[in-house]
Every structure is written in C-alpha cells, then in structure tokens.
C-alpha cells in the first residue's frame with residue numbers, strides 16, 4: 445500500500461516538475477538593443493545610400509514601426525522615459541545631469557519588472573545615460589536596481605581620442621576640422637575618425653562580444669539582455685572600411701529654402717555659429733562619418749543576431765531594436781538633436797516577437813514610452829500600474845489595427861517650453877502654449893516639414909483640434 449502511495453507520489457512529483465519545466469521553458473526571453481543617436485537614415489526606412497543589412501534583417505523578422513517617436517530628443521530624458529514607461533513631465537528629467545530616481549524614487553523600471561518575474565536581467569553598454577565619450581567604461585547615470593549584472597566595455601576608440609577631429613570655429617570665423625585635446629570636448633560637437641584597428645577593438649565591438657557572452661551563458665533563460673551601442677553618437681569613430689562605403693560625391697545635402705528660418709518660431713531651432721560656417725564639403729564629411737558609424741554599429745548588431753540564431757534562441761526571444769531619439773544631418777540647417785522636428789523626434793523601432801507578425805510595417809503613431817508595457821505584455825507579465833505608455837501588442841499582432849493614440853514629444857529651451865504632437869497626417873508644435881509661436885505640418889504633402897501652416901487662416905480649425913489633442917495627451921495619468 446505504502447509503495448503504491450509512494451509510486452503515485454513519485455509520478456505526481458514528476459508531473460509537477462514537468463509542468464514547472466514547461467512553464468519556465470515557455471517564458472520568452474528579451475533582447476533589447478538600443479543604438480545611440482540613430483535616426484531613420486537606414487535602408488529599411490527607405491534611405492537610398494545607407495547600408496544597414498542587419499537592421500533590415502530584423503525588420504524582415506518583425507514589425508517595423510514607420511511612425512515611432514521619442515518623448516524628448518536628448519539621451520537622458522528619453523532613456524529615463526522609455527526605461528521607466530513614464531513621460532518626461534512625470535520623471536521631470538529634462539537634461540543630461542539628473543538621475544531620474546531623484547524625482548521618482550519608486551518608479552518601477554522595465555528591468556525591475558522582469559527581475560520580479562524571475563528573469564536574469566543584465567545590460568551591456570549604454571542603456572541609461574552616459575556622457576559620450578568621456579563616461580564610456582563607467583556606469584554613467586545608471587540605475588543599479590534595474591539590473592542583476594552590468595558590463596561597461598571600453599574600446600580603443602577612447603585611447604585614440606587624440607586622433608579625432610572635431611569641427612571648430614577659427615578666430616576669423618571659418619569652420620575647420622581640428623585635432624582635439626580633450627575627451628570632454630567631443631560629445632556635443634561634430635567629430636570624426638576613420639579609425640585603425642578591428643571592429644572588436646572598438647567599444648561597440650566589445651559590447652557585441654559581451655552581449656554574445658551573456659546569451660551563451662544564460663541561453664536556458666529566461667533572460668532580459670539589454671545591449672546599448674554607443675554609435676552612431678559623435679565622435680563618429682568607425683574603422684576606415686565603413687568610411688570607404690560612403691564616397692563624398694554620393695552624399696546629397698538637404699536644402700533649405702531662402703528665408704525659411706523666418707517662417708518658424710524662434711525657439712524651434714538654435715543653430716550654432718560653427719555649424720553655419722561649415723563648407724558643403726565639411727557637411728558631407730560629417731554625414732559620411734555619421735553613416736560610417738551607423739554601418740559599423742549595424743555590423744556589431746549583426747554579430748549579436750548571428751549568436752541568437754546559432755544558440756537557437758530566435759524562436760524563444762522577443763527582440764527589439766530602437767534608438768533613443770533621431771538626429772539632424774543638416775535638415776533645416778540643423779545638426780544633431782534637441783528639436784521638435786521629425787528629424788529629431790522620429791526613431792527606428794522594430795519589434796520581433798515569436799509567433800507574431802513578421803516582415804510587415806505599421807503606419808500607426810507609437811511612442812518609446814510604450815516600450816515597457818509592450819515588453820511586459822508580449823512576455824505575458826502583468827503590466828505595472830501607472831505607466832504613461834500602453835502596450836503595442838495589438839500592432840505587433842496586426843500592424844494596421846485601428847489605433848487612435850498620437851505621439852507626444854517635448855523640448856525645453858532656456859526660456860521656453862515646446863510640445864509637439866504627431867498623428868499619421870499632421871505634426872503640431874507649440875512653444876510656451878503658443879505664445880512663442882506654433883507650427884503645423886502636413887506630413888503627407890510636406891514630409892520635410894518646410895512649410896509651416898501654423899498661422900494660415902485655412903488651417904485654424906486643424907490647429908485648434910491638434911491643440912486639444914496635445915492637451916489631452918500630455919495630461920498626467
């Protein structure tokens with residue numbers, strides 16, 4: 445009798461452990477890859493010149509969001525927003541100096557959500573803000589509770605900094621590429637280096653190696669590995685072979701109509717003198733360098749995807765590829781970020797989820813603040829309360845599903861505050877509630893946003909509707 449009971453118990457225990465094992469095996473892993481300062485000059489987003497075969501590879505495996513927007517076109521505010529799922533007006537992080545927990549100490553980050561669910565959660569490289577390049581190799585403004593393991597690779601690009609050229613204004617008002625003398629002077633300037641050494645000697649090459657190492661070590665899952673590449677953020681350091689992919693005569697400069705800057709509100713653009721003084725050749729050299737850094741990052745991404753495939757993790761892993769914000773490459777006469785134009789607000793976003801849609805694009809407007817609830821939802825975890833974003837799972841399942849939510853971006857200036865709301869058809873931007881000016885762009889007829897309709901009598905009603913939409917969207921939860 446006793447042995448029969450023991451037998452039943454043994455069978456029951458075995459079944460129980462099988463159930464547990466299956467439950468564990470069914471948990472999907474997450475691989476989150478964030479590139480720094482990457483705009484949508486990518487092949488799968490329609491750029492005719494840029495070679496991005498590995499971003500394209502991911503686009504073929506998942507849903508490519510055509511209209512994804514950051515909430516703030518600067519590293520720290522954007523990253524604090526999408527890694528928590530809170531808007532910048534909730535975190536009150538508007539610059540690169542503050543760590544978000546000073547303002548929202550109890551925020552639950554996406555890393556914490558997955559740790560609570562029993563995942564191994566780690567990051568390699570830049571997820572929360574780092575000053576680039578000076579803080580490479582440190583924790584920067586990291587959030588320790590988000591991760592169980594943190595890896596900060598540092599490549600030869602940091603040691604090669606005294607080879608890097610940056611654009612500077614000379615005393616007689618000319619722009620020149622000059623050798624720099626300080627790491628700290630490089631981050632906010634246009635700076636370039638066709639580098640020596642192999643890919644794997646550079647920081648992003650080492651980041652790919654470390655990410656691959658984590659995938660190998662934790663392949664039995666469930667894992668949440670976040671991989672933050674530093675490129676194409678300036679300084680545009682990439683091995684010379686990537687520069688050779690973009691001959692200067694193939695690069696087309698954007699054009700700005702005469703008198704254009706008088707048609708937009710003063711806070712919309714803050715151009716630097718040195719950038720205005722650049723020659724067209726120097727502008728092309730800056731774009732060449734950015735594209736080289738993009739293709740270099742893409743190649744490192746490819747190595748990580750190869751590892752995922754080699755380890756047979758592709759069918760068990762949600763993969764997200766994205767950037768923290770867009771980037772101006774002389775569009776509107778501007779460089780870099782911190783505007784409310786499409787160039788700075790628009791980001792690449794690709795979500796590959798096993799068993800969901802593959803190789804399609806979604807035209808719906810989505811926001812990076814949606815990342816946290818989306819990942820939780822796709823992994824079958826409960827979505828934390830009080831997030832500002834919503835799950836994009838309906839669009840990952842059906843990219844053209846009905847969707848009303850617009851995208852909101854914001855930008856602080858020293859003396860004014862801007863908000864911009866984007867629907868599939870319109871972008872509406874206002875500075876200080878409209879006191880310092882408004883902008884309205886018809887995105888179907890004017891995708892380059894060069895014709896501001898904000899003051900035109902025939903669009904008064906559209907402006908009023910967009911203003912109402914903006915107010916409703918920015919209202920705190």
Ligand SMILES: [Ca+2]
Nearest residue numbers: 480481519768
């Ligand atoms: Ca950035």
